[in-house]
Amino acid sequence: MSKPGQQVISRLRQMILSGELESGQRLAEIPTAEQLSVSRTPVRIAFRTLEQEGLLTKLSGRGYIVRQVTQAEISGSIEVRGVLEGLAARQAAENTLSKAQSNELLQLLKQGDELFTKGTINEQDLATYHDMNQRFHQIIIEASLNPAIAEALSRNEHLPFASVSALAFDRHNLAQEYRRFNFAHMQHHAVFDAISHGQGSRAEAIMREHANATHSYAKIFSQMEENGEKMHVLNNLGTIT
Missing domain, CATH: 1.20.120.530 (GntR ligand-binding domain-like)
Incomplete structure (x- = not known):
């Protein structure tokens, strides 16, 4: 994976762990990409990676939600x-x-x-x-x-x-x-x-x-x-x- 892609994953992960992205908050590709000043592709990959890590849950429609960690x-x-x-x-x-x-x-x-x-x-x-x-x-x-x-x-x-x-x-x-x-x-x-x-x-x-x-x-x-x-x-x- 490219360094920018890894940086997007790391940045979103830390935003979740620090509480900047709160439990239950909905996330979508376009606004997240705009917030981080990157294209949609690394954001899409980051969402999938963080879902596999258990930090995000995919919604039935579009987007993801920050999962609450107990x-x-x-x-x-x-x-x-x-x-x-x-x-x-x-x-x-x-x-x-x-x-x-x-x-x-x-x-x-x-x-x-x-x-x-x-x-x-x-x-x-x-x-x-x-x-x-x-x-x-x-x-x-x-x-x-x-x-x-x-x-x-x-x-x-x-x-x-x-x-x-x-x-x-x-x-x-x-x-x-x-x-x-x-x-x-x-x-x-x-x-x-x-x-x-x-x-x-x-x-x-x-x-x-x-x-x-x-x-x-x-x-x-x-x-x-x-x-x-x-x-x-x-x-x-x-x-x-």
């Missing part, structure tokens, strides 16, 4: 992510990191240390953390030498909070977000330490706890949505929605 679905996807990333961490420890992988992970950890050492964060810091966090997880998945894990994660990542590529935060409470992401970064240190020492079971347990910590924040943001507040999502294009 808290149970989100929780289930987070648990699946924890199992898969935990397995990746264990297998990475058993396989032993390459020197290049170890050096890059250390560099990412150092970058995170510098980010959090000032005691506060802003939205640009979170954009930096988003990229760093995504690469950290990607290296560990690659180090597992198990392509089935990456394939399974890609099928699971379309729901809110289920993907490491979409980072949600409350821009009105950045002090709280500092504590949350600083703790997550400390978990990154612990995961790296376990993998580096070949401690597969420990690496798996920490990584599962790291992923499952998302549960409580998923509930918080669900309550925000119910109160008419919008969560803000950094997506894998590095944009804030």
Whole structure:
């Protein structure tokens, strides 16, 4: 698929996950294409893709409707992510990191240390953390030498909070977000330490706890949505929605 086509899919996906496109909202090709300043073809493909992902439902006539995602679905996807990333961490420890992988992970950890050492964060810091966090997880998945894990994660990542590529935060409470992401970064240190020492079971347990910590924040943001507040999502294009 072309890069513009992928960008339309990513943009619409994030508009849904951020609440910009609300549950029950109807979507049609022409107005959506005009809104995104693209032709109808990538929008048509995006609608079909998002229907397959379970984010849109095709109407009996023309058009689609944004499907409501339940808290149970989100929780289930987070648990699946924890199992898969935990397995990746264990297998990475058993396989032993390459020197290049170890050096890059250390560099990412150092970058995170510098980010959090000032005691506060802003939205640009979170954009930096988003990229760093995504690469950290990607290296560990690659180090597992198990392509089935990456394939399974890609099928699971379309729901809110289920993907490491979409980072949600409350821009009105950045002090709280500092504590949350600083703790997550400390978990990154612990995961790296376990993998580096070949401690597969420990690496798996920490990584599962790291992923499952998302549960409580998923509930918080669900309550925000119910109160008419919008969560803000950094997506894998590095944009804030």
